[in-house]
Amino acid sequence: MGSRSGERAGAGPWLGLTQAPRGFALVVTLAPPLIVFGIVSVLLTDLFWGTRLLGTDPVKSGEHLLGEWTIYLLFASLTITPLRGITGWNWLARHRRTLGLYAFLAVVFHFVVWLFLDLQFVVSDYVGWATLETDLTKRPYIIVGMTGLLLMTPLAITSTQGMIRRLGRRWQRLHRLVYLIAVLGVVHWGMSVKKDLTEPVLAALVLALLFGWRIVASRRRRAERVA
Amino acid sequence: MRYPILPSSEITSESAYLDRRRFLTAAGLIGAGLVGAGSLQALTPTADLAQPKPLGKPYGLQPGDTPTSWEDVTGYNNFYEFGTGKEDPRENAQGFRTKPWTVRVDGLVEKPGNYALEDFLKPSVVEDRIYRMRCVEAWSMVIPWRGIMLADVLKRAKPTSKAAFVEFTTLMDPAQMPGQRYPVLEWPYLEGLRLDEAMHPLTLLATGVYGRDLPPQNGAPLRLVVPWKYGFKGIKSIVRIRLVERMSRSSWMVAIPSEYGFYANVNPAVDHPRWSQATERRIGNFRRIPTLPFNGYADQVASLYAGMDLRKNY
Numbered sequence A: 001m002g003s004r005s006g007e008r009a010g011a012g013p014w015l016g017l018t019q020a021p022r023g024f025a026l027v028v029t030l031a032p033p034l035i036v037f038g039i040v041s042v043l044l045t046d047l048f049w050g051t052r053l054l055g056t057d058p059v060k061s062g063e064h065l066l067g068e069w070t071i072y073l074l075f076a077s078l079t080i081t082p083l084r085g086i087t088g089w090n091w092l093a094r095h096r097r098t099l100g101l102y103a104f105l106a107v108v109f110h111f112v113v114w115l116f117l118d119l120q121f122v123v124s125d126y127v128g129w130a131t132l133e134t135d136l137t138k139r140p141y142i143i144v145g146m147t148g149l150l151l152m153t154p155l156a157i158t159s160t161q162g163m164i165r166r167l168g169r170r171w172q173r174l175h176r177l178v179y180l181i182a183v184l185g186v187v188h189w190g191m192s193v194k195k196d197l198t199e200p201v202l203a204a205l206v207l208a209l210l211f212g213w214r215i216v217a218s219r220r221r222r223a224e225r226v227a
Numbered sequence B: 001m002r003y004p005i006l007p008s009s010e011i012t013s014e015s016a017y018l019d020r021r022r023f024l025t026a027a028g029l030i031g032a033g034l035v036g037a038g039s040l041q042a043l044t045p046t047a048d049l050a051q052p053k054p055l056g057k058p059y060g061l062q063p064g065d066t067p068t069s070w071e072d073v074t075g076y077n078n079f080y081e082f083g084t085g086k087e088d089p090r091e092n093a094q095g096f097r098t099k100p101w102t103v104r105v106d107g108l109v110e111k112p113g114n115y116a117l118e119d120f121l122k123p124s125v126v127e128d129r130i131y132r133m134r135c136v137e138a139w140s141m142v143i144p145w146r147g148i149m150l151a152d153v154l155k156r157a158k159p160t161s162k163a164a165f166v167e168f169t170t171l172m173d174p175a176q177m178p179g180q181r182y183p184v185l186e187w188p189y190l191e192g193l194r195l196d197e198a199m200h201p202l203t204l205l206a207t208g209v210y211g212r213d214l215p216p217q218n219g220a221p222l223r224l225v226v227p228w229k230y231g232f233k234g235i236k237s238i239v240r241i242r243l244v245e246r247m248s249r250s251s252w253m254v255a256i257p258s259e260y261g262f263y264a265n266v267n268p269a270v271d272h273p274r275w276s277q278a279t280e281r282r283i284g285n286f287r288r289i290p291t292l293p294f295n296g297y298a299d300q301v302a303s304l305y306a307g308m309d310l311r312k313n314y
């Protein structure tokens, strides 16, 4: 993504933060995996020990929490560039990829919980390939979610420093897929709810803001180039 | 498999052992490294002292069906008038006023009237019955209801020869029911039954659960229970019962006609567009169980639908 998009000209970074506050990197690096693994552990605790940490239906709650955190982490990753542009905190840049990778971690668990604990593929005598095939081919919200997951996979694989170097310009182009993935994620959310669209609509608004900022920033850059 | 999945005190039957192994294989894929195998020691769950004993005569229960806990029955359900989350109703319905309560019976009846709830119930025999409950979202419970037969009420009102359907209405009171301030559904909630369905001896107007008065989140003081239909047919906090000539509208039919029909009979062969209805997850248990035609009440109700295409009339 355009690393100089909308960068603050002239004045220094907000609050004079020319580098990250102490501990910031540690929090960004540790908090998301702790949350993701935390949700999974709590879910398993409920199932194995009969605790009610996730309420009456731990499988649904866990599945939903992991889906929501996929969105949050994806959005956090997409917020880095605008935030950098507005504040001049260029040290945020290195977290963009990390957060994206953690979004992938969350969606993998979201998928695994769906497959083995909710759908109970192979786990249940009544759920085999036929049921899985129907769900993967006939249920639009699953197809949309699955497309999101499949598109995220190459991004996760190519998120290493070595891959960035190897792919060069193509890396940027490949990783633009993240915009499509975010749209698919929000659409999938909207399609999965029964009737109350409040949360997915809010998510769509946030996504629109994130996209809007990028469009404005790139217009401004083009205008500057022309002038 | 009931939670906890690894009970310490139960004798492990072979099939339970196999169930557990299969689950562990799946869970292991996720849990590897998180939960050390050695620590999978089960603790004895503390007894829920607040849980009343289930009362009543079982109807249509299948082997392995045991009443869902009081905590789950009263803490997890859909009642959009009090929020769209399944744990919202318990939180938001407390303080809901059910006294005084008036029920209006009108439409195509010889004896219409407005009744104070006590007078409405007085002539009928109150029964405790344990029914299966299947939500359209593919989860299920076993619930000890207390209530009266709807047929009793209808017979007293004397439907005219033109009456063919019964329409039910929930209280409209946005001040008390915060969900009604948002257009998630068309308010007030409406439901309907064909007259023969309404007259069926399994159809209850429930006033209680677990031998107690209904808690507000479960539809106090009066709600419909039709055990062979998906849960959303069980309209709550009823203020009006109207006999009509034409098929009445129901809130979910109006909201999403492609997903929710008038009949809403539990049918494992007809999928919801977004999920399979072939199996269900019993609340409190882990493993899916097969969904039964008419939720296990086919022998008593299937004849009501003889000759009907249940794929079209979902």
Ligand code: HEM
Pocket: A063, A064, A065, A066, A067, A068, A069, A070, A071, A107, A110, A111, A114, A118, A142, A144, A145, A146, A147, A148, A149, A181, A184, A185, A186, A188, A189, A192, A193
């Ligand atoms: C980019 C990928 C994905 C994102 C961002 C995502 C996100 C979400 C979100 C936010 C929810 C709603 C949670 C809630 O209602 O609180 C959800 C629900 C769900 N997702 Fe995903 N998801 C993704 C991929 C998948 C995949 C690959 C599957 C399975 C093949 C899946 C299956 C489900 C299911 C079953 C639900 C719950 C529907 C329900 O019963 O209410 N998702 N997802």
